[in-house]
Every structure is written in structure tokens, then in C-alpha cells.
Amino acid sequence: MQTNNRGxxxxxxxxxxxxxxxxVFLLLLFIFPIIMQPGIGYLIAVVAFILVMSAAxxxxxxxxx
Numbered sequence: 001m002q003t004n005n006r007g008x009x010x011x012x013x014x015x016x017x018x019x020x021x022x023x024v025f026l027l028l029l030f031i032f033p034i035i036m037q038p039g040i041g042y043l044i045a046v047v048a049f050i051l052v053m054s055a056a057x058x059x060x061x062x063x064x065x
Contacts, residue, residue: 010060
């Protein structure tokens, strides 16, 4: 019998990455407008969310290969 020792299921990793990215987005969405002008704060929060999601997806794909 052969076992698979590749680690956690990739779908679970994707869910964890998306959940943590969403939490980071919410934190930035509330913190940045307080620190700086609201328009710029919201824009930076959205851009940061996109960067965090892209990095999480990239590292998840690289670990699967």
C-alpha cells in the first residue's frame, strides 16, 4: 500500500490562503483610511489585497510542483 506524504490537500491550502488574505484585507480596509486620506487608504488596501492573494497563489502553486 502506498501512502501520499505530500502534505496538506491543495484545496485546503487555497482556502486557508484566501481566508487569511481576506482577514488582512479587512484589517487594512479599516486601518489605512484612519492613518491617511480615505480614498488613498482604500486604494492601497485593495492593491495590498491583490498582492497578498497573488503571492499566496504563486507559493501554493510552486509547492505543488
